[in-house]
Amino acid sequence: MSLAAPPDLPLWTKRDATVLAVLLTAGALLVALSWFFAAGRADAGDQLVFVTLAVIGAVVGVTGAVLWTTHGRRLINLRRSLLLGTAPPPVADRAVATELVAGPTGRWFHRADCLLAEGRGWPTSTRAQHESAGRHACPGCRP
Amino acid sequence: MNLGNWMRLAWDRAAAVILIAAGAVALVLGWVGVSGEAFPAKQLPYLISGGIAGVFILVLGTVCWLSADMRDEWTKLDRIETALNRLADTGLVDSNGARPASAKSVGLVDSKS
Numbered sequence: 156m157s158l159a160a161p162p163d164l165p166l167w168t169k170r171d172a173t174v175l176a177v178l179l180t181a182g183a184l185l186v187a188l189s190w191f192f193a194a195g196r197a198d199a200g201d202q203l204v205f206v207t208l209a210v211i212g213a214v215v216g217v218t219g220a221v222l223w224t225t226h227g228r229r230l231i232n233l234r235r236s237l238l239l240g241t242a243p244p245p246v247a248d249r250a251v252a253t254e255l256v257a258g259p260t261g262r263w264f265h266r267a268d269c270l271l272a273e274g275r276g277w278p279t280s281t282r283a284q285h286e287s288a289g290r291h292a293c294p295g296c297r298p
Numbered sequence: 299m300n301l302g303n304w305m306r307l308a309w310d311r312a313a314a315v316i317l318i319a320a321g322a323v324a325l326v327l328g329w330v331g332v333s334g335e336a337f338p339a340k341q342l343p344y345l346i347s348g349g350i351a352g353v354f355i356l357v358l359g360t361v362c363w364l365s366a367d368m369r370d371e372w373t374k375l376d377r378i379e380t381a382l383n384r385l386a387d388t389g390l391v392d393s394n395g396a397r398p399a400s401a402k403s404v405g406l407v408d409s410k411s
Contacts, residue, residue: 189346193342194343197339198339202338203342209346210350212354220357220361223365224364224365224368227364227368238375238382
């Protein structure tokens, strides 16, 4: 059996590793050179440009790291979804009762078998009564 | 498993631990250096070598650790794919069956085989 995605397929290619190595090396070099040149100056004002360069170097290195991890994560998620699919949606507990109930101080009225109303012993009323009391239809059971 | 074996088998995690520790040490040393100097011109080199370089090394260590996690996950997916292919080869599953069929249907398994 041949596989479109063989088990020994590497997570990162040589190109990914090269990009990471180049960005990390460039970042590290910038930080090291900034330190070297900043340490040789007596005026803090002259050093600030090297501090900025060091920050840029750190950003370059972090960019390489972020590219590396996001690429790996994206491939893993893609392969996992291809292999295992997504979980089936849960079967909704649909309320079907036609009696409409609500708590005395409630803002919503529900179907009697709504999960939010079950077991509460709330009195049944008509829709018009609920609406005249200022209640709205429960967005969960949608009476 | 002793430390030597662990470092040999999980070299990426060992490198991550070492780098994170080194980054933390650099940050502390940078702070000590800055706090011991009165003049900004003497403090800024510590800010670069201790602060910025320390953060850089910490990020390197974090990437090493995350890479190790992702490699582990990739290896597990390899095993799952091998198991699914083996299951598909047995012919014991219905072509409409959930997992083996999905492995074929997504093109991970060559339909000619």
